[in-house]
Amino acid sequence: MRSVVAIALAGFFLAIGCAKPGPSQQAIAQADYSLRQAREQGADTEAAALMRSADEKLARAQGYQREKEYDEAQRLAEQVAVEAALADALTRNRVAKAQLADSEAVLKELREEAERRRRF
Amino acid sequence: MQRISLFVVVLLALACANTKPNPEIERVKRSYNAALEDPLIDVKNSLQLLEAEKDIQAAEQANRDRDETLVAHYTYLADTRIRIAHLTAETQAANRKARELAQQRPSLRLEARTAEADVATATALKYEAQARELDELEARQTERGDVLALGGVHFDFNQTELKPEATRKLSRLAGFLIANPNRDVLVEGYADAIGPESANETVSRERAEAVERYLVANGVNPARITTRWHGSLGPVEANSSADGRTMNRRAQVTVLPPNVAAPPPAP
Numbered sequence: 001m002r003s004v005v006a007i008a009l010a011g012f013f014l015a016i017g018c019a020k021p022g023p024s025q026q027a028i029a030q031a032d033y034s035l036r037q038a039r040e041q042g043a044d045t046e047a048a049a050l051m052r053s054a055d056e057k058l059a060r061a062q063g064y065q066r067e068k069e070y071d072e073a074q075r076l077a078e079q080v081a082v083e084a085a086l087a088d089a090l091t092r093n094r095v096a097k098a099q100l101a102d103s104e105a106v107l108k109e110l111r112e113e114a115e116r117r118r119r120f
Numbered sequence: 121m122q123r124i125s126l127f128v129v130v131l132l133a134l135a136c137a138n139t140k141p142n143p144e145i146e147r148v149k150r151s152y153n154a155a156l157e158d159p160l161i162d163v164k165n166s167l168q169l170l171e172a173e174k175d176i177q178a179a180e181q182a183n184r185d186r187d188e189t190l191v192a193h194y195t196y197l198a199d200t201r202i203r204i205a206h207l208t209a210e211t212q213a214a215n216r217k218a219r220e221l222a223q224q225r226p227s228l229r230l231e232a233r234t235a236e237a238d239v240a241t242a243t244a245l246k247y248e249a250q251a252r253e254l255d256e257l258e259a260r261q262t263e264r265g266d267v268l269a270l271g272g273v274h275f276d277f278n279q280t281e282l283k284p285e286a287t288r289k290l291s292r293l294a295g296f297l298i299a300n301p302n303r304d305v306l307v308e309g310y311a312d313a314i315g316p317e318s319a320n321e322t323v324s325r326e327r328a329e330a331v332e333r334y335l336v337a338n339g340v341n342p343a344r345i346t347t348r349w350h351g352s353l354g355p356v357e358a359n360s361s362a363d364g365r366t367m368n369r370r371a372q373v374t375v376l377p378p379n380v381a382a383p384p385p386a387p
Contacts, residue, residue: 075193082200085168089207096214103221110225116339 024061027077031058034084038091046074046094047087054083124202142183146204148176160209168208172201273331273371277314280326282334286371290331294338305340306374306382307331309349312365317351325338325349331371344380346382 005087015083035054131148152172156163163169175198182190242378273286282290298306309328336342357364376382 075189078197079193080199082204085362086200086204086207089211093167093207093211093214096218098215100218100221103218107221107224 007113021068023076024065025078027081028058028061028065029073030034031061031077031080034081036089038084038088041083041088041091042095043087043091046091050083050087050090054080054087057083071084142191144181144191145176145179146178148172148195148198151202152176152198155205158206158209159217160213161205162209162212166205166207166208168201172198172205175201175238214355230334257288262274273373274366275323275327275369275371277312277365277369278319278323278324280330281328286331287334290334290373291338294335294377297335297340297344301344304344304346304376304381305335306376307335307347308354308372308374309347309373310354310368310370311352312368313352313355313359314365319347320351324351327369327371331373347386 031054034053035058038047038051057076058080061073061080064070064073064076152169153168155161155166161169175194179191179194182188182194195249250310261318271315272288273285275281276283293305305327308333309324311324311327313320325347328349332342332345332347335345352359352368355364355368356370357367359365359368
């Protein structure tokens with residue numbers, strides 16, 4: 001019986017130990033940074049819906065942080081960070097594809113020009 | 121006795137370890153394994169896949185702890201990271217391809233220029249052949265120049281669309297004109313004498329323009345083409361027979377003498 005109480009106490013302190021403001025604060029800072037990076041890539045236009053929902057989530061994470069719900073805050077902030085990274089990846093992907101399409105069009109034009117001149 | 125207690129402990133440990141596999145985690149694991157097999161992804165250097173692997177382990181731990189919230193959290197993170205890994209690999213492939221294409225550009229530009237030079241040489245060499253070709257186009261020497269009979273440039277009644285025989289001749293003519301920039305061309309449209317003259321005017325103009333359009337589309341500078349139309353005037357045959365009318369529904373092309381512009385229209 002005594003051991004059960006000891007384990008329960010240890011678990012309790014462990015839980016308390018995890019729920020410090022430090023890690024969640026860091027996760028929020030990381031999420032904020034990732035969002036700004038995605039924004040610099042132009043994610044607000046290329047992945048607008050994703051960016052909006054990530055912004056809302058970050059605001060919720062900050063709310064939990066203020067209410068000292070650190071676990072919730074950290075989870076949400078971690079999700080925001082990957083969502084921002086996804087928005088960033090989507091944006092870079094769309095830009096790269098558009099540039100490739102442009103290059104292909106230019107090349108096609110050049111090829112046709114060479115062909116026209118050869119034909120006369 | 122000690123053995124038995126050890127046995128019980130082992131059994132208990134096994135029971136604890138034997139948590140049910142979570143279908144969500146299993147699904148994420150499958151997509152993680154699929155990503156490992158994706159030839160586009162540089163698996164060894166994919167930070168996202170490395171993180172996804174840690175997330176999957178965390179999700180499994182959470183499943184053992186029966187913490188559904190954390191299972192959902194870590195599978196979500198892993199899922200998103202796997203998606204990012206695919207997207208990033210795709211982006212890198214697109215960028216690689218764009219770079220390759222950019223490298224091809226200068227050589228293609230050179231090719232275009234070389235083709236142009238080749239054409240210039242070929243032009244000189246083919247000049248005689250072109251003159252012969254003009255003969256082959258059944259050009260009739262007149263005072264105004266070489267009038268191409270262009271037997272094919274006849275039209276169906278009230279039609280202005282070029283027939284295939286006509287386009288064959290005209291594309292050879294276009295080649296001739298491009299090779300001989302000092303020769304301009306006069307295109308004249310005619311109609312038969314059926315129907316009101318205003319309609320004949322229109323149809324004869326459209327016939328001349330059809331020829332002009334075709335030549336321009338085949339690379340002849342439009343400034344070198346003069347178009348005229350005469351309605352039903354200037355028949356080559358009597359309009360009383362169907363055959364005669366067919367011959368009259370025509371466009372006539374005159375290759376003007378070297379460095380001579382089209383004469384002004386008849387008053």
